[in-house]
Amino acid sequence: MKTRITELLGIEYPIIQGGMAWVAEHTLAAAVSEAGGLGLIGAGGAPAEFVEEQIRRVREATDKPFGVNIMLMNPQADAIAQAAAREGVKVVTTGAGNPGRYMAMWKAAGIKVIPVVASVAMAKMMERAGADAVVAEGMESGGHIGSLTTMALVPQVVDVVSIPVVAAGGIADGRGLAAAFMLGAEAVQIGTRFVTARESIAHENYKNKIIGAKDIDSEVTGMSHGHPVRQIRNRMTREYLRLEKEGAPFEELEQLTLGALRRAVEDGDVVNGTLMAGQIAGLVKEQRSCREIILEIMEQGERLLGNRDV
Ligand code: TUI
DSSP, X not given: OOOHHHHHHTOSSSEEEOOOTTTSOHHHHHHHHHTTSBEEEEOTTXXXXXXXXXXXXXXXXXXXXXXXXXXXXXXXXXXXXXHHHHTTOSEEEEESSOOGGGHHHHHHTTOEEEEEESSHHHHHHHHHTTOSOEEEEOTTSSEEOOSSOHHHHHHHHHHHOSSOEEEESSOOSHHHHHHHHHTTOSEEEEXXXXXXXXXXXXXXXXXXXXHHOOTTXXXXXXXXXXXXXXXXXXXXXXXXXHHHHTTOOHHHHHHHHTTHHHIIIIIOOTTTSOOBOOGGGGGOOSOOOXXXXXXXXXXXXXXXXXSOOO
């Protein structure tokens, strides 16, 4: 299946792996790229040196294209943005902010830039700033989210930009891919399902929480201070939401979540860790390899779409 995204990125299948902090490290990124999708290293809150090392390790494992996702709330975002340009990374995606200040540097380095947006206004702004494509991410997604659903956001973004649009949020199988293409998307970005991939280094406890999750098992914390984060309900989210309801200050809430994503991913702390996952977790039923996941999605998606190029 050829689209402007597969052509732009030089990949076989229109599937991009989410740039998930702590989870999207070199092993996962290389496995997704080797399987024909676009693997991403998720810089999250990591220092630039860590990201540089991850880039080297993906290069050792695969000759296929891969990218780096830069979380713009990271105080080290400037250093990581420069490292991406210096290392000659082919693709950069960004999240949780406006990457406008880096665009000229990245374009000069020949990087394909794909900002994640959660609104039509941001999509238009990114196109004007020189983005090669945008990811339109709905609030079904795990992690830091906007307020629109994928179903509402994607076609509205498609209608106002001429660059290709990648759909994200609530997609984990070929039906999701086909639906996204019907809305005008030319690729999908998938996070939650790849957290559970065999090659993912996420702790087994975290993977099992996703695999065991029902449709209604995610919760959004942080709405009161403008940084909503979707994650699977546990003792931490219950405590957080209780404090939020009582009007606790941001500093107190922040204490609960400091280091909590690392605790979930590395220690498997499913009680007090942050189990970021999307609403589609309920659809994920077993661990599979990245290749199996991608081939299954493509087979089902192409069957539903009638095997055509977009
Ligand atoms: O960035 C994400 N998802 C993330 S980042 C993350 S790390 C984190 N950890 C703890 C607390 C908070 C974050 C976990 N998940 N997705 C992409 C995304 N970007 N979703 C929404 C946005 C977004 C929001 C506002 C993009 C641009 C934007 O613009 C605001 C502005 O600056 O004008």
